[in-house]
Amino acid sequence: MPQSATQWGRTPSLPPTHYVDSRIYTDQTLFEEEQEKIFEKVWSLVCHESEVPNAYDFRRCQHMSGKELLVIRGKDMKIRTFYNQCPHRGNVIAFEPSGNAKRLTCIFHLWSFDTKGNCVEITREKEGFQDRLSKKDVGLREVKTDLSAGGFVWVNVDDDCGPLEEFIDGSLDCFQHEFSTKPLEIISYHKAIVPSNYKLWHDTNRELYHEYLHRHNRMVAVMQPGYFDRLYHIFGNGHMSADPMDTRYDAYEGYGGEQRKLGWPGGGDTIHKFSDLFPTMTFNLRPPALRIDTMVPLGPDKTIIEYRGLGIKGDTPAERAERFCDHNAVWGPFGRNLSEDQIAVVGQMMAIKTGRDNSYILHGREENGAHDDICLRHYYSEWSKRMGRSAADPFNEQAAVAAE
Numbered sequence: 001m002p003q004s005a006t007q008w009g010r011t012p013s014l015p016p017t018h019y020v021d022s023r024i025y026t027d028q029t030l031f032e033e034e035q036e037k038i039f040e041k042v043w044s045l046v047c048h049e050s051e052v053p054n055a056y057d058f059r060r061c062q063h064m065s066g067k068e069l070l071v072i073r074g075k076d077m078k079i080r081t082f083y084n085q086c087p088h089r090g091n092v093i094a095f096e097p098s099g100n101a102k103r104l105t106c107i108f109h110l111w112s113f114d115t116k117g118n119c120v121e122i123t124r125e126k127e128g129f130q131d132r133l134s135k136k137d138v139g140l141r142e143v144k145t146d147l148s149a150g151g152f153v154w155v156n157v158d159d160d161c162g163p164l165e166e167f168i169d170g171s172l173d174c175f176q177h178e179f180s181t182k183p184l185e186i187i188s189y190h191k192a193i194v195p196s197n198y199k200l201w202h203d204t205n206r207e208l209y210h211e212y213l214h215r216h217n218r219m220v221a222v223m224q225p226g227y228f229d230r231l232y233h234i235f236g237n238g239h240m241s242a243d244p245m246d247t248r249y250d251a252y253e254g255y256g257g258e259q260r261k262l263g264w265p266g267g268g269d270t271i272h273k274f275s276d277l278f279p280t281m282t283f284n285l286r287p288p289a290l291r292i293d294t295m296v297p298l299g300p301d302k303t304i305i306e307y308r309g310l311g312i313k314g315d316t317p318a319e320r321a322e323r324f325c326d327h328n329a330v331w332g333p334f335g336r337n338l339s340e341d342q343i344a345v346v347g348q349m350m351a352i353k354t355g356r357d358n359s360y361i362l363h364g365r366e367e368n369g370a371h372d373d374i375c376l377r378h379y380y381s382e383w384s385k386r387m388g389r390s391a392a393d394p395f396n397e398q399a400a401v402a403a404e
C-alpha cells in the first residue's frame, strides 16, 4: 500500500545490515571522509601493463583520491608511479595523456627527472641554490606500485600500506588460468562521467538481479539453466566473486542463433565469471573479451568510470577484430549493457538526492543463490568498518529517535 510521510521515514523492519541510509550516496562530508579513510588507504587498479609496453613509455592516470599520477616503464622495464607534479613550484610534469620520454622535463623552469624519479637537472642549480639544496633533495613523489596476475598495475598512495596480495585476498584466484596462460593486452578504452555516486555503480556490478534490465543478459543468462544456482563467494577487505556459468549466446537473436567459437586461453569458450573488489573495481570475463571497470569519484554525485577491454597478446588480426567487436557489442559506449546500467544509476541519484526526508536503500534479499544480496551487505560492512560509521545509521541518529 502507499506510504504516508511517517511510514516513508521509518527505518525498515530488517536488520541494520540489510539496508543503508541513502545519505551515504549524497552527503559531501561523508564523501570527504571516504577520500581520507578509503581512497587514500586502499590499493587501486590504474591501468594495464600493456598501456606502457616499452622502456620509457609513460601514461597519465587519475588516482581515485583525485591525484594526478604518471605511470612510467623504466629502462630496466620496471613500472613505477609518481605524482604528476613538479617538486619545484607544483606544475604538472606531463600534459600529454601518454608518450615515451627518457627524461621528463617540466615546461615551467625546465627541471628534469629520469624514469626512476630522480631529479637530473636544475637550471642554474649552483647559482641559485649554492649548497643549500641540490638535485638529490627534490625527486618526484613515488607512489607504491605493484602488478597483480594478468599484468594489472595497482597503486597505493599510503606509504604504510600492506602488500597488494594481502589486499586482494584471493578474490581474483578464479581467474588464475585465464590470467596466466597467455599475456593479456588492452584492446579498448573509454570512459564516462556519470552524475551518480560511485557506490551505486559498484552496487550494480555486484548484484545480478538487475539483469532483468538487460534484454541481452535475460536471454543469454537469466533464462538459462543453472543461472539461479550460482553462489557468491566473499573475501577479506570487502571483495567478492561469483560461480561461473556458460553464456548461451545462441539464445539471443542478435547473434544469429550461434554460440561463440573464439574462447579465452586457459578458460572455457563461453564461460562467464566476475569478481568485484572494494571499493571501485570490477573484473568481468565473458569470452572472447575481458572488461575491467575502475572509478574516480569526483564528488558524491559525480564519478568518472573507466572501462578497459582486454584481449590476448599475439592475437591474429581476425581474432583481435572479433574480440573488439564482441566487447563493444555488449560493453562498448553504444553496447547492449553499460548504457542501460548508467541510466539506472543516474535515475537512482536523481531521486535520492532530492528532498530532505530520509530514505533507505534495501539490501535484504536472502535466497542462497544468484539473487542474494550477500555481496552488497559484505561491501557495506567493509565501508562501515573503514569509516567508523554504520552505513544504516551514518549519523548515529537511530538511538536518539528510539529514546524519544
Ligand code: FES
Pocket (backbone or CB within 6 Å): 086, 087, 088, 089, 090, 091, 106, 107, 108, 109, 110, 111
Ligand atoms: S614548476 Fe617545474 S620547473 Fe618550476
Ligand SMILES: [Fe+2]
Pocket (backbone or CB within 6 Å): 204, 210, 211, 214, 337, 341
Ligand atoms: Fe548491468
